[in-house]
Amino acid sequence: MSNLDLHPDVSVCGGRGAVTAEPVRELIAPRRVRLTESTEVRRLLPSLGRRMVGAWCFVDHYGPDDIAQQPGMQVPAHPHMGLQTVSWLLDGEVLHRDSLGSLQTLRPGELGLMTSGKAIAHSEESPAGHSAVLHGAQLWVALPGADRHTDPAFEHHAELPVITSAGLRATVIMGEADGAVSPGTAYTPLAGVDLDLSPGAEARFPVEPDFEYAVLTSSGTVEVDGVPLAPGSMLYLGCGRSELRLRADTESRLLLLGGEPFEERIVMWWNFVARTGEEITQAREAWQSGTRFGTVHGFAGTPVPAPALPPTPLKPRGRTR
Numbered sequence: 119m120s121n122l123d124l125h126p127d128v129s130v131c132g133g134r135g136a137v138t139a140e141p142v143r144e145l146i147a148p149r150r151v152r153l154t155e156s157t158e159v160r161r162l163l164p165s166l167g168r169r170m171v172g173a174w175c176f177v178d179h180y181g182p183d184d185i186a187q188q189p190g191m192q193v194p195a196h197p198h199m200g201l202q203t204v205s206w207l208l209d210g211e212v213l214h215r216d217s218l219g220s221l222q223t224l225r226p227g228e229l230g231l232m233t234s235g236k237a238i239a240h241s242e243e244s245p246a247g248h249s250a251v252l253h254g255a256q257l258w259v260a261l262p263g264a265d266r267h268t269d270p271a272f273e274h275h276a277e278l279p280v281i282t283s284a285g286l287r288a289t290v291i292m293g294e295a296d297g298a299v300s301p302g303t304a305y306t307p308l309a310g311v312d313l314d315l316s317p318g319a320e321a322r323f324p325v326e327p328d329f330e331y332a333v334l335t336s337s338g339t340v341e342v343d344g345v346p347l348a349p350g351s352m353l354y355l356g357c358g359r360s361e362l363r364l365r366a367d368t369e370s371r372l373l374l375l376g377g378e379p380f381e382e383r384i385v386m387w388w389n390f391v392a393r394t395g396e397e398i399t400q401a402r403e404a405w406q407s408g409t410r411f412g413t414v415h416g417f418a419g420t421p422v423p424a425p426a427l428p429p430t431p432l433k434p435r436g437r438t439r
């Protein structure tokens with residue numbers, strides 16, 4: 119999906135030095151953001167006090183929405199640079215088109231992974247004849263300096279590793295967890311795991327002590343490391359755990375995101391991740407002039423125009439503002 123904010127904030131973050139080695143329990147409340155007339159999302163990252171979790175730099179949670187009589191998601195062509203988009207659905211379908219010519223319907227349990235590298239454009243829509251309910255998450259992973267100018271690519275993985283134990287079913291979406299590895303191409307050590315807990319489940323899920331983690335409650339009522347979490351909220355956990363304690367009162371879905379703390383400072387504006395304000399300015403100009411990012415064919419709507427740059431130069435503000 120896209121960051122369609124008309125006045126997107128600039129965020130600069132990253133660096134192991136800014137991550138405490140001790141476990142923490144820090145609640146992150148969702149912020150409502152209207153993407154288009156028909157789509158509202160809840161943004162968890164970047165948030166006021168937390169910019170990244172590992173290389174995860176953007177987390178939107180949307181739905182469950184009843185879109186039976188509505189167009190649903192209709193996000194026209196927009197560009198990306200310096201990141202990967204990770205599309206994860208709990209209900210419904212999203213039709214992905216991009217400037218490489220990809221045309222792919224994404225369904226629950228499948229990974230849609232778009233590596234923008236140096237430049238790509240894509241659109242996302244609820245296809246004709248879509249399901250009544252749309253529910254999912256749109257995530258971005260920042261690419262490290264060595265790989266951020268790579269060629270763009272799109273991957274669709276319908277088969278992902280699943281780990282089961284009493285009351286718990288874990289699907290490894292990205293990276294590695296409990297010895298299972300996602301087929302999605304990752305450029306930094308990270309983990310993205312969907313956790314499906316049965317009513318009354320008490321479970322311990324192994325995690326990497328050197329990774330920082332956060333958990334998003336997609337649905338249900340759960341306790342994570344003893345902290346009760348309402349649906350749609352996120353708990354930042356920091357580093358230093360070897361397992362995560364989970365307890366569910368009802369059938370619950372969680373998204374566990376983690377990774378090695380991202381060492382590089384990044385500049386993130388609109389749909390771009392860069393290292394300097396100049397790179398952002400150049401990318402914006404390229405999109406506005408119809409160069410560099412290619413063309414998305416088949417989506418009926420007009421491409422999304424880039425918002426105005428902020429009046430002051432894009433400059434670092436620090437990981438937690």
Ligand code: MN
Nearest residue numbers: 119120198203
């Ligand atoms: Mn997008």
